[in-house]
Amino acid sequence: xxxxxxxxKGIESLLFVSAAVAVLTxxxxxxxxxxDGILLFKDYPLxxxxxxxxxxxxxxxxxxxxxxxxxxxxxxxVGALMFAVPLGIASAIYISELxxxxxxxxxxxxxxxxxxxxxxxxxxxxxVVLVPLIQDALDLRTGQTALTxxxxxxxxxxxxxxxxxxxAISSVPRAIKEGSxxxxxxxxxxxxKVTVPAALSGISAGVMxxxxxxxxxxxxxxxxxxxxxxxxxxxxxLFEPVRTMPATIALEMGEVPQGSDHFYALFAIGSVLxxxxxxxxxxxxxxxxxxxxxx
Amino acid sequence: xxxxxxxxxxxxxxxxxxxxxxxxxxxxxxxxxxIYNGYxxxxxxxxxxxxxKRMTAGGIYPALIGTIYLIIGSMAFALPMGILAAIYxxxxxxxxxxxxxxEMAIxxxxxxxxxxxxxxxxAMFVKYIGFGPSILAASLTLxxxxxxxxxxxxxEALITVPREYREASxxxxxxxxxxxxRVVLPxxxxGMVTGAILSVGRVAGETAPILLTGAAYFLxxxxxSAFSQFMALPYHLFVLATSGTNIAQxxxxxxxxxxxxxxIVLGVNFFAIAIRNHYRKKMHR
Numbered sequence: 001x002x003x004x005x006x007x008x009k010g011i012e013s014l015l016f017v018s019a020a021v022a023v024l025t026x027x028x029x030x031x032x033x034x035x036d037g038i039l040l041f042k043d044y045p046l047x048x049x050x051x052x053x054x055x056x057x058x059x060x061x062x063x064x065x066x067x068x069x070x071x072x073x074x075x076x077x078v079g080a081l082m083f084a085v086p087l088g089i090a091s092a093i094y095i096s097e098l099x100x101x102x103x104x105x106x107x108x109x110x111x112x113x114x115x116x117x118x119x120x121x122x123x124x125x126x127x128v129v130l131v132p133l134i135q136d137a138l139d140l141r142t143g144q145t146a147l148t149x150x151x152x153x154x155x156x157x158x159x160x161x162x163x164x165x166x167x168a169i170s171s172v173p174r175a176i177k178e179g180s181x182x183x184x185x186x187x188x189x190x191x192x193k194v195t196v197p198a199a200l201s202g203i204s205a206g207v208m209x210x211x212x213x214x215x216x217x218x219x220x221x222x223x224x225x226x227x228x229x230x231x232x233x234x235x236x237x238l239f240e241p242v243r244t245m246p247a248t249i250a251l252e253m254g255e256v257p258q259g260s261d262h263f264y265a266l267f268a269i270g271s272v273l274x275x276x277x278x279x280x281x282x283x284x285x286x287x288x289x290x291x292x293x294x295x
Numbered sequence: 296x297x298x299x300x301x302x303x304x305x306x307x308x309x310x311x312x313x314x315x316x317x318x319x320x321x322x323x324x325x326x327x328x329x330i331y332n333g334y335x336x337x338x339x340x341x342x343x344x345x346x347x348k349r350m351t352a353g354g355i356y357p358a359l360i361g362t363i364y365l366i367i368g369s370m371a372f373a374l375p376m377g378i379l380a381a382i383y384x385x386x387x388x389x390x391x392x393x394x395x396x397x398e399m400a401i402x403x404x405x406x407x408x409x410x411x412x413x414x415x416x417x418a419m420f421v422k423y424i425g426f427g428p429s430i431l432a433a434s435l436t437l438x439x440x441x442x443x444x445x446x447x448x449x450x451e452a453l454i455t456v457p458r459e460y461r462e463a464s465x466x467x468x469x470x471x472x473x474x475x476x477r478v479v480l481p482x483x484x485x486g487m488v489t490g491a492i493l494s495v496g497r498v499a500g501e502t503a504p505i506l507l508t509g510a511a512y513f514l515x516x517x518x519x520s521a522f523s524q525f526m527a528l529p530y531h532l533f534v535l536a537t538s539g540t541n542i543a544q545x546x547x548x549x550x551x552x553x554x555x556x557x558x559i560v561l562g563v564n565f566f567a568i569a570i571r572n573h574y575r576k577k578m579h580r
Binding site for chain 1: 300301303304307308310311312314315317318319321322325326328329375376379380382383384387388396397399400401402403404405406407408409410411412413414415417418419422423439442443446470471472493496497499500501502503506507529530532533536537546549553556557560561563564568
């Protein structure tokens with residue numbers, strides 16, 4: 001009996017260690033990311049990193065301004081959300097409230113296909129199909145614009161928004177929907193006055209996670225946005241090339257000497273990116289837990 | 296009921312249907328485009344021959360092999376680790392601070408951008424531990440990237456095992472671990488396998504992390520060891536489509552590579568769904 005207990009304890013410890021690997025990974029990720037990121041500020045002031053308007057990493061007097069890259073990410077992400085959010089929520093409502101169970105059973109996995117397509121395939125599609133299309137349709141110098149990136153990114157954010165919103169809408173208790181219907185409301189009135197407001201917290205969590213996915217997207221945007229590091233105007237910047245934070249890391253890491261300021265600057269960008277997605281995740285988690293439906 | 300409300304409903308439902316239709320249309324266009332342009336390129340020769348004439352001709356053999364190595368390497372680490380972690384969280388962990396910290400770490404890792412994992416892999420595995428740009432460094436980086444996916448899928452599989460199974464076994468005087476091994480795990484395995492298979496698709500498609508940890512632009516040979524650099528399908532597609540000198544000339548190879556990638560990912564998805572359905576039927580019998 002004693003020996004058996006010992007084995008049981010041993011196994012529990014082993015399992016605990018495996019679970020703790022996630023914590024250890026997150027911890028090491030922070031350490032390694034921030035350690036190299038902070039090294040930039042030995043030679044280059046943090047205030048300049050945050051306020052400088054130019055990203056000239058290779059000039060004689062290098063300038064590592066985060067702003068053009070940060071705003072580049074922002075404009076592409078905002079553009080993507082403007083159509084992905086309404087489209088995603090509408091599709092989620094359709095799947096959970098209007099489609100027959102059989103149709104929903106097909107539509108759900110079908111939209112999840114989108115989540116599985118590799119980002120480099122999206123980028124390739126954007127490059128050979130959407131870029132020339134945008135260039136011709138809008139008569140631009142180049143089709144590699146923030147708008148092109150927004151469209152591709154919006155499509156990529158759809159499955160996240162749809163599946164989480166759909167879960168939220170489906171989990172609204174039937175009783176309150178039936179209550180509304182019994183009062184003589186139409187099905188649509190029930191959906192937009194009762195069901196969707198009740199599911200709003202879950203839907204916003206889905207949107208937050210969609211933003212998180214969009215802001216970290218690398219390959220697709222690198223292939224379709226032209227990668228020019230200038231502060232984009234709004235909305236005129238939508239029709240010009242733009243460069244995002246992740247694209248900068250992926251583009252330049254291959255060419256920088258390790259241990260140079262430029263190298264550390266890319267880690268500083270990575271740190272900023274990590275902090276942004278970390279905060280977004282926390283907010284999404286918080287919304288989901290705090291406003292969970294209680295009945 | 297007012298006629299107005301009825302009209303509103305009709306308009307709203309039409310719009311919702313159109314939105315859904317648009318999403319489906321997006322998917323169909325992308326799939327159709329890649330499949331239509333790629334299928335004539337793919338042949339056994341395309342899959343098993345080396346790139347030739349500075350990558351403007353020949354096949355994708357080294358990239359395909361590289362991707363398979365990455366899948367094996369990352370799964371070998373992430374699969375056991377993820378399943379053990381899920382067992383702990385589901386069967387042993389008690390609600391409290393420790394569990395909260397673990398759960399929080401998992402959801403944050405799941406939301407961390409892949410390029411950040413790439414930087415981490417570069418700083419830790421390539422530089423600090425000293426693996427250099429290699430299959431090993433890239434596999435470990437990808438393993439950490441998919442770890443949260445595998446943990447979550449395994450947790451979901453464990454949750455669906457009815458409590459009665461565990462209680463019946465425990466009531467017979469069987470220890471907790473034996474119960475888990477003999478009763479809970481066999482029932483949860485189909486769900487776990489599904490989750491694992493889906494993350495294979497993720498490993499096959501990720502580009503940014505391997506770009507920073509050892510993927511090579513072009514190598515005329517297969518990797519010799521775990522410490523060699525390697526070619527991989529997604530990076531190969533990226534290179535051909537953006538930075539080759541003959542982008543127009545290599546277009547067919549690009550379509551072919553994109554389709555092979557897509558087939559791996561979709562094939563893996565269908566396989567996972569088939570397994571799930573198969574076991575569902577079995578369970579119901």
